[in-house]
Each structure stands twice: as structure tokens, then as C-alpha cells.
Amino acid sequence: MSKHQYAMVMDLNKCLGCQTCTIACKKLWTDRDGTGYMYWNNVETRPGLGYPRQWDRIGGGWKDGTLQPSPLPPMDDYGHAWEYNYEQRLYEGKKQPVMPSPEPQSGVNWDEDVGGMNADENYFFYLPRICNHCTYPACLEACPRKAIYKRDEDGIVVIDQERCQGYRYCIKACPYKKIYFNEVTGKSEKCIFCYPRLEKGEVNACAAQCPGRLRFVGLLDDPESPVHKLVLVHKIALPLFPEKGTQPNVFYVPPFNPPKRENYGKSILEDPRVPLDYLVYLFGAEVKDVITRLEAELKKAQEGGRSEVLQLLIGRDAETRFHVRPQLVQIQV
Amino acid sequence: MRTHLLMLIIATLLQPSAPIWAQTGAKPVAGQSLSVTASSAGIDTLLTGGPAAWNQIVAKRVALNRTPPLYDTDEPAAVEIPMLDVRLVRAGGKLLVCLSWRDTTHDAATLAAVPNTPPETRFRKVPTEADDRFFDAAAVMFPEKSGGGAIAPSLQMGDAEHPVEIYYWNATRGAMLMQAQGRSTTKRTGQTFPANGTYQNGQWNVTFELPDLPAGTTVAFAVWNGSQKDRDGRKYFSVWQVLE
Ligand code: SF4
Ligand code: SF4
Numbered sequence: 389m390s391k392h393q394y395a396m397v398m399d400l401n402k403c404l405g406c407q408t409c410t411i412a413c414k415k416l417w418t419d420r421d422g423t424g425y426m427y428w429n430n431v432e433t434r435p436g437l438g439y440p441r442q443w444d445r446i447g448g449g450w451k452d453g454t455l456q457p458s459p460l461p462p463m464d465d466y467g468h469a470w471e472y473n474y475e476q477r478l479y480e481g482k483k484q485p486v487m488p489s490p491e492p493q494s495g496v497n498w499d500e501d502v503g504g505m506n507a508d509e510n511y512f513f514y515l516p517r518i519c520n521h522c523t524y525p526a527c528l529e530a531c532p533r534k535a536i537y538k539r540d541e542d543g544i545v546v547i548d549q550e551r552c553q554g555y556r557y558c559i560k561a562c563p564y565k566k567i568y569f570n571e572v573t574g575k576s577e578k579c580i581f582c583y584p585r586l587e588k589g590e591v592n593a594c595a596a597q598c599p600g601r602l603r604f605v606g607l608l609d610d611p612e613s614p615v616h617k618l619v620l621v622h623k624i625a626l627p628l629f630p631e632k633g634t635q636p637n638v639f640y641v642p643p644f645n646p647p648k649r650e651n652y653g654k655s656i657l658e659d660p661r662v663p664l665d666y667l668v669y670l671f672g673a674e675v676k677d678v679i680t681r682l683e684a685e686l687k688k689a690q691e692g693g694r695s696e697v698l699q700l701l702i703g704r705d706a707e708t709r710f711h712v713r714p715q716l717v718q719i720q721v
Numbered sequence: 722m723r724t725h726l727l728m729l730i731i732a733t734l735l736q737p738s739a740p741i742w743a744q745t746g747a748k749p750v751a752g753q754s755l756s757v758t759a760s761s762a763g764i765d766t767l768l769t770g771g772p773a774a775w776n777q778i779v780a781k782r783v784a785l786n787r788t789p790p791l792y793d794t795d796e797p798a799a800v801e802i803p804m805l806d807v808r809l810v811r812a813g814g815k816l817l818v819c820l821s822w823r824d825t826t827h828d829a830a831t832l833a834a835v836p837n838t839p840p841e842t843r844f845r846k847v848p849t850e851a852d853d854r855f856f857d858a859a860a861v862m863f864p865e866k867s868g869g870g871a872i873a874p875s876l877q878m879g880d881a882e883h884p885v886e887i888y889y890w891n892a893t894r895g896a897m898l899m900q901a902q903g904r905s906t907t908k909r910t911g912q913t914f915p916a917n918g919t920y921q922n923g924q925w926n927v928t929f930e931l932p933d934l935p936a937g938t939t940v941a942f943a944v945w946n947g948s949q950k951d952r953d954g955r956k957y958f959s960v961w962q963v964l965e
Contacts, residue, residue, distance in 0.1 A: 555953045
């Protein structure tokens with residue numbers, strides 16, 4: 389375990405699915421050779437295939453102290469890059485319509501907004517994903533080169549590009565499939581939690597750019613940080629797939645999950661729009677308690693009271709949402 | 722899982738050569754010597770002339786072992802490449818090595834060339850074509866300090882007292898020189914060396930140009946089969962052999 393731990397909380401009730409975070413990350417970190425298919429930050433529609441597709445069903449993580457590696461997801465599951473035949477249409481005067489080639493079969497956010505059906509009502513929400521900078525990183529354990537390390541000062545998990553030999557045991561071990569292989573360099577890459585920005589007092593690019601203002605960043609062990617309050621004090625944010633055993637440090641405020649249309653005024657847990665089973669699948673059984681807590685806060689506010697929790701979740705300004713001033717790194721444990 | 726482990730241990734014990742533990746901390750036995758032919762042929766002919774250039778050189782057939790599973794999560798692997806033919810020639814002040822082995826799968830690719838211009842100045846970046854393929858490879862390992870001594874280095878990439886040099890060739894990425902002093906310490910030096918590989922009729926012939934190693938030097942060989950997802954210690958290896 390590291391001395392300190394950076395964490396991020398994302399409030400899924402506020403995500404617009406706009407992909408601004410994805411592009412902010414891509415422009416900053418993965419606009420290089422070999423990185424085209426890499427999305428250190430991706431936003432996927434849930435329920436849905438995810439990226440790479442079915443990543444949540446293929447394995448990875450820990451069970452009884454042993455790694456559970458999955459197969460390597462093939463490029464088919466990420467989707468192959470395609471090009472458009474603009475030249476022949478625009479310059480060669482051919483009459484065929486502009487078409488992508490090879491024919492797209494899959495891709496990032498492939499099943500956007502498809503979601504699922506709950507009886508006769510459609511439902512979906514967006515799930516933004518980055519590396520979870522886990523407390524017990526399966527990727528780190530799997531690397532025979534010891535190329536992956538967890539920074540003692542802030543818990544950020546990074547791959548030493550000098551030591552990495554591209555063996556890809558880490559990709560198989562990560563239950564979130566948040567490591568990508570760069571075939572051009574022959575090395576694996578992952579989200580670095582924007583540590584070069586944090587070290588200058590700037591928040592992560594995905595969080596800075598998010599128009600939904602749903603990302604909260606700080607040290608989990610800093611009592612003043614919003615992540616500490618949301619996760620440890622108010623207990624309304626949960627990690628994804630806790631049973632994978634890696635102890636993620638990215639937490640989600642689950643969708644409030646209003647009841648279905650005809651149930652207006654009823655409790656959130658009664659006949660909800662997003663089937664509760666699905667939220668339990670993603671966040672574990674504790675999600676029910678979290679939703680109950682959120683509902684109580686909502687009720688308080690609706691009755692004219694003041695909810696600290698909701699005020700924090702609104703996250704009006706950067707000072708509320710982010711606690712990354714470099715001096716915070718000095719906090720003593 | 723347990724039966725599979727047992728079978729691999731048995732398979733390792735049944736290999737025709739001496740078991741691994743007989744190979745560390747002692748000089749290899751006489752049967753493991755490699756003869757070296759002096760040749761007046763040009764280095765280039767030997768390196769790039771293909772199998773024809775080596776026809777006259779007698780081959781030593783060296784048994785290959787498959788590494789037992791190193792981690793309890795290792796996927797099982799059959800022994801598909803049980804042996805390797807080694808030919809050695811001294812020419813032009815160098816030691817030339819030709820390794821030949823049968824491999825029914827040709828696991829090599831031509832990666833797109835990366836332009837010299839920085840990626841941010843280009844509209845198109847070179848894509849990652851595949852993320853799940855591994856390539857055929859081979860290597861020759863010998864102690865960094867020539868002349869040997871009474872004890873051969875650990876077969877697992879040498880040890881702290883006995884660093885090793887590894888001349889590694891990869892069917893896709895080419896030749897790279899590495900150094901190690903024990904398992905998981907292998908480092909690329911950033912240097913390369915002349916090497917050439919050809920694949921014909923289900924057989925690899927790979928030539929390496931090594932420094933002119935003196936008689937008595939111990940050398941060991943390794944082969945990786947890409948289709949068996951070989952990389953790292955997941956590979957075939959020979960025990961130490963001695964140059965005559
Ligand atoms: S999410 Fe995956 S890549 Fe990130 S630290 Fe956890 S196990 Fe490693
Ligand atoms: S930028 Fe914010 S609102 Fe937009 S997709 Fe990303 S997390 Fe959601």
C-alpha cells in the first residue's frame with residue numbers, strides 16, 4: 389500500500405456521454421504511433437458491450453489470492469481502424485458514396501445509447517472508465533519484469549517503459565482491461581492519472597474538461613478532499629466490480645435510479661427504472677444502501693432542508709471538486 | 722491444473738539431455754561439446770546465404786526443453802520443437818552460428834515503417850495492427866567473462882557473479898543485444914548485431930554473428946514459438962554446451 393492514494397469519484401447521474409474527457413485524454417496522451425485504439429479514458433453505455441467488448445465477462449483480477457488471467461482480447465474486440473474513400477469521391481470523380489473500409493464491425497462506444505429494456509421501458513446510463521489505480525493491482529503482480537509499480541507518494545500505478553518488454557501478462561490480469569499494447573513500440577501503456585499535471589497542481593485532463601462536472605479528484609486519505617468525503621464520510625460512492633479483488637481507487641456515485649414512469653413518488657428501490665440487479669452486478673450489493681442514502685438526501689432537499697451531500701455532488705466550482713494543490717502531497721500519515 | 726503440472730514435470734525429466742539442476746554450478750559434461758569449423762567463406766555469405774551456405778558444415782543436434790510453468794497462471798503448452806540443429810563456423814575473426822529448427826507455424830510480421838517526423842506533425846499515425854500476436858525468436862547466451870572458469874553461470878540468465886550476454890533475434894523486430902545477471906534482470910543494451918533469419922518449407926534458419934568466442938566457452942540456446950504465445954521465460958531452451 390502506498391503512503392497516500394489519489395482517487396477519483398465520478399457521479400454517474402451527471403454524465404452526458406459527450407466524450408470530452410475521452411478526447412482531452414487522447415489529445416494529451418495517446419495521439420502517437422501505435423496508440424490509435426487506446427482509450428486510457430473511455431465512456432461506455434451501460435448496459436452494453438463495453439470497450440474492449442465484453443471486458444467485464446472474460447476474467448482478470450484476484451480469487452483467493454491467485455490471479456485469474458483472461459485471454460488477451462483480440463483487435464476484433466476493440467474494432468479495427470477504418471478509413472473513408474474520400475479520394476475517389478472528391479478527386480477521382482467516382483460516383484460511389486463515401487464509405488468506410490474495412491467495414492466497421494466494432495469500435496469504441498460501438499453500441500452507444502442502445503442500453504437495455506426493463507419490461508417496456510428503455511434504460512441506459514454512461515460509465516466513464518479510466519485505470520482504477522488499484523490498491524492491489526493485478527497488473528503489477530502479473531508482470532514478470534517488475535515493470536509496473538505503484539508510486540509510494542500518491543498510489544498512481546505506472547508502467548516503466550524502459551523495463552516493459554511487451555509480454556502482456558498485465559493486460560490478461562487486469563479485470564478492467566485498462567492496459568493497451570502498443571505494437572509499434574512493442575510495449576504496454578496505461579492511464580497515468582495525469583501525474584505530470586498533478587505534480588504541477590493541475591487536475592487530470594479528463595476531470596478538468598468534463599462539462600458535466602461529475603469528476604472529483606483528491607487524496608483519499610486527505611480529510612479535506614471531496615473524494616475522502618464522498619467515499620469515506622458520506623459513503624455514497626462505490627468501486628466497480630469490487631469482487632475482482634484489486635480494490636479500485638476510482639469510485640462511482642450510482643445512478644439515482646428513479647422509479648419507472650407510472651411509479652412517481654414511490655421509493656427509488658420500488659420497481660426502479662434501471663433494474664437493481666444490474667447495479668448490483670456492477671457495484672455489489674452495497675449499492676442498495678447507497679441508493680437509499682442518496683434518496684434520503686434528496687428527500688431532505690426537496691423538503692426545503694440543506695443536504696451537504698447534494699451540495700458537494702453539485703460541485704459548483706473547481707475548488708469543491710478538486711484537491712490537487714501540490715502542498716497536499718506533504719500530508720503526513 | 723495439478724495433472725497438467727505433473728505431466729510437464731515428467732516431460733521435462735524425460736528430455737534426452739541432463740536435467741537443469743545438473744547444469745548449474747558445474748562444468749557441462751563432454752557429450753555437450755560443439756565443434757567449430759574454420760572457414761574461408763565470407764561473413765556475408767554465411768550470414769545471408771541461406772541454408773545452402775551452411776551445407777558443408779556438420780550440425781550438432783541439441784535437445785530443447787520446454788520451461789515448466791513459471792507461474793500458476795501459465796497456460797499449458799505442448800512440446801512442438803523438441804530439437805535444434807546448431808552449426809558453428811569461425812570466419813573473418815568472428816564466430817558465426819546457424820540455428821535451424823522445424824516450426825510448422827511462421828509467426829512473423831512486417832510492421833509498418835514509422836516515419837522520422839514527430840507524430841504530432843502528421844495527420845496519420847501508425848496503427849497497432851494486432852495486440853495479441855507473438856513472434857518466433859531465437860537466442861544464443863554465453864558468459865560475459867570469456868574463458869569460463871570451473872563453474873558455468875546459472876542457466877536462468879546467469880547470476881550475480883556470472884553475468885551473461887544474450888544475442889537475441891526476433892522474426893519481426895530483428896536482432897538485439899541483451900545482458901542479464903539472473904532471472905528477470907535481462908536488459909536491452911540498445912545495441913544490435915548482424916543476424917538473419919529465413920523461413921522455408923516449415924523450417925527456420927537463423928544466423929548470428931557473434932564475437933570470436935574462445936574454445937571452452939559455454940553457450941546455450943533458446944527458441945520461442947510465437948503461435949504458442951512464447952515470450953519471456955515461456956520458451957524452449959538447451960542446456961549449456963561447450964565450444965571445442
Ligand atoms: S485497473 Fe487494471 S491496470 Fe489499473 S491498476 Fe487496476 S489492475 Fe492495474
Ligand atoms: S466529459 Fe464528463 S460528461 Fe462528458 S462523457 Fe466524460 S465524464 Fe461524461
